[in-house]
Amino acid sequence: KAGVTQTPRYLIKTRGQQVTLSCSPISGHRSVSWYQQTPGQGLQFLFEYFSETQRNKGNFPGRFSGRQFSNSRSEMNVSTLELGDSALYLCASSPTGQKVPGELFFGEGSRLTVL
Amino acid sequence: EDKVVQSPLSLVVHEGDTVTLNCSYEVTNFRSLLWYKQEKKAPTFLFMLTSSGIEKKSGRLSSILDKKELFSILNITATQTGDSAVYLCAGSHITGNQFYFGTGTSLTVIP
Numbered sequence: 001k002a003g004v005t006q007t008p009r010y011l012i013k014t015r016g017q018q019v020t021l022s023c024s025p026i027s028g029h030r031s032v033s034w035y036q037q038t039p040g041q042g043l044q045f046l047f048e049y050f051s052e053t054q055r056n057k058g059n060f061p062g063r064f065s066g067r068q069f070s071n072s073r074s075e076m077n078v079s080t081l082e083l084g085d086s087a088l089y090l091c092a093s094s095p096t097g098q099k100v101p102g103e104l105f106f107g108e109g110s111r112l113t114v115l
Numbered sequence: 116e117d118k119v120v121q122s123p124l125s126l127v128v129h130e131g132d133t134v135t136l137n138c139s140y141e142v143t144n145f146r147s148l149l150w151y152k153q154e155k156k157a158p159t160f161l162f163m164l165t166s167s168g169i170e171k172k173s174g175r176l177s178s179i180l181d182k183k184e185l186f187s188i189l190n191i192t193a194t195q196t197g198d199s200a201v202y203l204c205a206g207s208h209i210t211g212n213q214f215y216f217g218t219g220t221s222l223t224v225i226p
Contacts, residue, residue, distance in 0.1 A: 004157075031212050043158075043203065056213040080178050090157065102213065103149055104205075106157040108208035 002027065004107035012113045018079040021110045025072050025093030031055075032074040033104060034066060037088040049074055083100050086114045117142045117208050121217035128194055129225050136189040136220045138204035146209040148180055148187050153201045153219070183207070194224045
């Protein structure tokens with residue numbers, strides 16, 4: 001069974017640009033979450049999608065957005081990039097249903113560097 | 116404010132030692148606590164704990180949750196160099212999959 005796939009793995013952008021990251025979850029998983037990982041802050045929750053609906057959202061500015069498609073693939077977009085957006089962006093899928101807890105399965109991440 | 120705090124931040128042990136990693140949490144409407152191991156790549160799942168007092172084991176690793184005192188521990192016995200990694204714990208709400216992660220404990224096992 002294929003794992004969580006994230007693309008691109010590495011990218012370099014300049015301040016003010018925007019970026020789109022993609023995530024394909026494990027087959028059958030309907031929940032997709034996004035996390036930002038930085039050395040100082042650790043993993044911070046961005047948002048979670050379940051069946052194409054945003055179910056939870058973390059405390060990030062509106063420049064961070066996401067969506068989920070009918071095949072459960074998800075994208076996140078960051079507009080007007082700032083230096084502080086440099087981080088590893090991790091996507092995680094989960095087999096959880098609406099009320100059953102489920103572990104997160106992480107992809108390898110997309111490492112974004114903003115110059 | 117929901118938060119998860121791990122201790123110690125880092126530790127260095129010799130092969131064969133036993134280590135205990137701590138995780139305390141303050142999560143509103145808490146549902147589950149997860150432990151992950153992260154080497155230089157994606158975090159890999161270790162345990163999910165939802166009930167207090169029930170120990171989960173996997174080989175040399177074990178973990179337990181105390182929902183009254185709001186903490187969990189991860190024990191690793193007979194440590195090996197391959198156990199060197201950052202260990203993360205995360206707590207979740209009762210709804211959805213929003214997890215609050217601690218900043219991790221960096222474990223280094225010396226041969």
